[in-house]
Amino acid sequence: MTQDSASSGNLSVQRSALSVERSATVAAAAPVLAARSLAKTYLTGTQRLQVLRDVSLTVLAGESVSIRGESGSGKSTLINLLAGLDAPDAGTLEWGGGPAAAGRRADFLGIVFQSFYLIPEMDALANVLMAARIRGRIGAAERSRARELLAKVGLGERTTHLPAQLSGGERQRVALARALMNGPQLVLADEPTGNLDEHTGDAVIELLLGLCRDTRTALVLVTHNAAHAAKCDRPLTLHEGVLG
Amino acid sequence: MPWPIYLALKQLFPSGRRFPFFTLISILGVALGVALLVISISVMGGFGHEIRRMIVDTQGEVQVKGRGYLADAAPLHAAIARVPGVVATTAYAEGVALIEHDHKPAYPALQGIDLEHVDAVIPLRRFVRLGSLDRLDDDSVILSSQLAHSLGARLGSRVELYSPLLLEKLKNDEVMLPRELEVVGIFEVGHQQLDSSVVLVTLRTMQDLYGLGRGVHGINVKIAEDADPDRVARLINSALPPEANAEARSWIDANQDFLFVLQLEKNMIFFLLTFIIIVAAFSVASSLLIAVVRKTREIGLLGALGGRPSQVAACFCFQGFFIGIAGTVAGLALGFTFLHFRNDLIRVFTQLTGSEEVLARFYQFSRLPAYTAPSDIATIVICSIVISTLAGLLPAWRAARLKPVEALRSE
Known part of the structure; x- marks a missing residue:
């Protein structure tokens, strides 16, 4: 059994135990993400391509939302807009009731990408700590938290390993730990299993859902995988730029 | 430590690798320029110093x-x-x-x-x-x-x-x-x-x-x-009786044309050899530009994690700065080591080329003189570090202009 699947087994038990409690909590929580009437159009040569039309999404604290859609349906564009990495042509976006400003991103958001994006010159611990460094808070407490997170994702013994010395699943688990390093209120995951095999992908999704649930962190998961989407509290579909 | 400095150091000296090739070559380029400057300026300073010593030792100040x-x-x-x-x-x-x-x-x-x-x-x-x-x-x-x-x-x-x-x-x-x-x-x-x-x-x-x-x-x-020789010469001139029909001149005043030429040569050598550091800086800039292209998605990640464009730019500027510091330190060590063994090295060289007499005949000295003024070293150090840091500016500007969303999307 791989480390990925071992972690997945433990976390699925925790998930079942907490499912009833979660439903009650989510209902009472304030929205951490409120997107209203987002629209995005790209200009390709002389043609205008409307990728998103009137997309509205509210995510509550501790809630997990999945977004499925075909390739080119605008999933990644939506995630980029929700993360404040790109600006919408129309609509408004709020994080925790406040403006979605770039200066708040390190405090408020954790992002997980399909391609991991670990810094190759740094070991696993340093990669996780990079989120805290950019936030401007690095000390003994942060180092301890980074080690704790790496232990939670099953990499407690591999903190000094470089990304090149880790498997794809292990790299994505380091990326999960990095996304959670600053204790964000919202994690945005853009096809986090896209570069992994099915088995490892399942383990990573279980881990992601379990960690978010444990820390009461809201999650927006973009995925192609119907089974992964179904594990979230609220599965949504994006079709031709419309979220439903 | 601010993260741009931390990341700059990590990219130059990554974990688990003793000395990456890019860092080594960049530091070596700056080091060679600094070493040549130190050697040339010290030898020119040595000529000036020896001439001063000779004049003062044989004529007084x-x-x-x-x-x-x-x-x-x-x-x-x-x-x-x-x-x-x-x-x-x-x-x-x-x-x-x-x-x-x-x-x-x-x-x-x-x-x-x-x-x-x-x-x-x-x-x-x-x-x-x-x-x-x-x-x-x-x-x-x-x-x-x-x-x-x-x-x-x-x-x-x-x-x-x-x-x-x-x-x-x-x-x-x-x-x-x-x-x-x-x-x-x-x-x-x-x-x-x-x-x-x-x-x-x-x-x-x-x-x-x-x-x-x-x-x-x-x-x-x-x-x-x-005492200042020029000032003492002026005081002597005012103390001499007019009928003495004599004039006091300091060694600096008496040899001012020669000293001017010597200083001019030293300045020209400094100016010309600084180009070696500038060429090395271009090589650093080129390597950093390649790094910006190669690490486009990492730069996008830094933005996605909350890094500001100015901080991303600072990371590349600091890489140039650290290369400048390391190259300058290595260059000073190389230069002073050469200066320490200069006469042994020149003896070997002149023996090999059969030109033992040339040094004495053309350069007037039986041994190659060297004198390093602290002000010359300060100038070399400042020039080298500033030029190397400037080499990081263009890559830094390119990196700062990258939008995270586009950088992350790049192939």
Whole structure:
């Protein structure tokens, strides 16, 4: 059994135990993400391509939302807009009731990408700590938290390993730990299993859902995988730029 | 530590790798430029320093010269001695003479020295290699080393001196008898021109040869360590009586054209060799630009994690800065190591190329001099680090312009 699947087994038990409690909590929580009437159009040569039309999404604290859609349906564009990495042509976006400003991103958001994006010159611990460094808070407490997170994702013994010395699943688990390093209120995951095999992908999704649930962190998961989407509290579909 | 500095260090010196190739080559480029600058500027400084030492050691810091000759130098000595900053004075007479030994003639410069006072002003004893200054009297000479060699004269040899006064006597159909003197010493200053054409005699011998009576040609002045030669020369000039018909000049003033050329050469060498650092900086800039392209998605990630464009830019500027610091330190070490072994290295090189005589003949010194002024080192260090840091600016600007969403999307 791989480390990925071992972690997945433990976390699925925790998930079942907490499912009833979660439903009650989510209902009472304030929205951490409120997107209203987002629209995005790209200009390709002389043609205008409307990728998103009137997309509205509210995510509550501790809630997990999945977004499925075909390739080119605008999933990644939506995630980029929700993360404040790109600006919408129309609509408004709020994080925790406040403006979605770039200066708040390190405090408020954790992002997980399909391609991991670990810094190759740094070991696993340093990669996780990079989120805290950019936030401007690095000390003994942060180092301890980074080690704790790496232990939670099953990499407690591999903190000094470089990304090149880790498997794809292990790299994505380091990326999960990095996304959670600053204790964000919202994690945005853009096809986090896209570069992994099915088995490892399942383990990573279980881990992601379990960690978010444990820390009461809201999650927006973009995925192609119907089974992964179904594990979230609220599965949504994006079709031709419309979220439903 | 701010994260741009941390990341810059990590990218230059990654975990688990001792020295990445890019870092090594970049540092080496800057180091070579700095080492060449240190060596060249120190050798040029050495020439200047040696020339200063030679002038001061053979003439004193200030020289009072008569327009013609000074018939009575005693009151001048007293007037000069009262000037603040003056430590000691000694009179001298100088001229050219024909010297002959074993049918070999030469036309050296004769220096008549006042044996009573010369030690207080000019450290001649330091340069006497054979014999002794104490044995010099009115019937003896001390020859410079190469002159002695070319005449075939040794300690105890007798040389004949013909002065211009003897030629005057010849015109008047008087009998022309040369002055026969014994060689009691051989000196070597380390400067080719002085070591091949100077003869030391007593002041009285020189006065006899030139018919000066009690007169002298000038007075050499030794000044206090911290005194400014130009200022002391000005004070002496205002202290000298107008009827003395003499003028005091500092060694700096007397050699200002030569010193100007020396400084100009040093500045030109500095200017030209700085281009080596600039070329190295272009190589650093090129490598960092490639890194920006190669790490586009990482740069996007930094933005996605909350890094500001100015911080991403600072990361690349700091890489140039650290390369500048490491290259400068390595260059200083390389330069000073070369300077330490310069004479051994040059000896090997000249032996291999058969050009042992070239150094002495063309550069006047038997050993390659070197003198490194702290201000020169400060200039080299500042230039090197600033240029290297500037090399990171263009890559930094490119990195700062990348939008995270586009950078993350790049292939």
